[in-house]
Amino acid sequence: EKGGFATFMEKEIYDQPQAVADTLLGRSDAEGNLILDELRISEDELKSIRKIIVLACGTSSYAGMVAKYAIERWCRIPVEVELSHEFRYRDPIIDANTLVVSISQSGETMDTLMAVRYAKEQGARTVSICNTNGSTIPRESDAVLYTHAGPEIAVASTKAFLAQITAAYLLGLYMAQLTKKLYSQEIKDILADLAEIPAKVQQILDNASQIKDLARAMAEASSVLFLGRNVGYPVALEGALKLKELAYIHAEGFAAGELKHGPIALIDEGQPVFVVVPSPMDRHSLHAKVVSNIQEVRARGAKTIVVAEAGDETVKEYAEQVFYVPETQPMLMPLLTTVPLQIFACELATAKGYDVDQPRNLAKSVTVE
């Protein structure tokens, strides 16, 4: 059942090309029109949406952060992302023109379920992005967009995360199609790039030996920092969470721009810092800014480990190690840059002799508040 892998975690990391492909399957026609029948909210209702609130916990909330960048860019609708357990206990402003998108692998996370119920009571439309057919959150939501990652057994989420991001992109494209905020050619182009993602993830998996070697060499690290910016920021948070969960190593993810506002004080000789570098094609020209962050931490003694897009030669000079991922459009990069970080955490934890499928103190689905 582990498909020849030693652990479910490893199998699920290697399942990711399929998870993304299956989540895309059948959701657009040959003309590049999105077909999301399962949405079950009328087109008119969706067109009237003025605000989107994404609710989730843990890894799923990082998929929500990626969704925010994509939906705001493509649909020009404001998106807030909030941890479900925080959302419920303030007085959020919701009405019938608010779309609440919950993201949950299990569909049973109590914090998220309670938040969705609350949002419904307040009159919001609710959509669930979920990996588990027939689970409670999709059942109680107005509509569901299933991720087709297949059952995720390992406690730490991997393939569900990539599938959630994929589904969030589809939702964003669908809304952009309805509201005509993107030209149909733009939607087609993004869909074509998405269709290439599974093969690109496979390429990363096929060339994982460098990152695995690094992970084994770093088994004694006591703290690892992760920096990212824009869509790379949630990737940095996810890289840090995987390392905490699997290897019990202190790890923090930061928005790279925040470095000078405090975290740079943590940097001293030998501190490992992963940097998720934006595409050189990013339209906000963030690439140069993040490259200068690499220089700043390196000048203070950090051991810099960089995840960058293939062909990006500029980072080489400042990095101890560079892991290249295939090129794609900047918005889609999280589907690729996450993968080396997952492999790193899984391999490092395995080198330490830990059970990566059942990390201590954690449950696969958190059904208590």
Ligand code: M6R
């Ligand atoms: O099933 P859900 O997606 O609602 O779960 C949310 C979190 O509990 C989950 O992502 C958790 O953070 C994982 N341990 C991450 O690896």
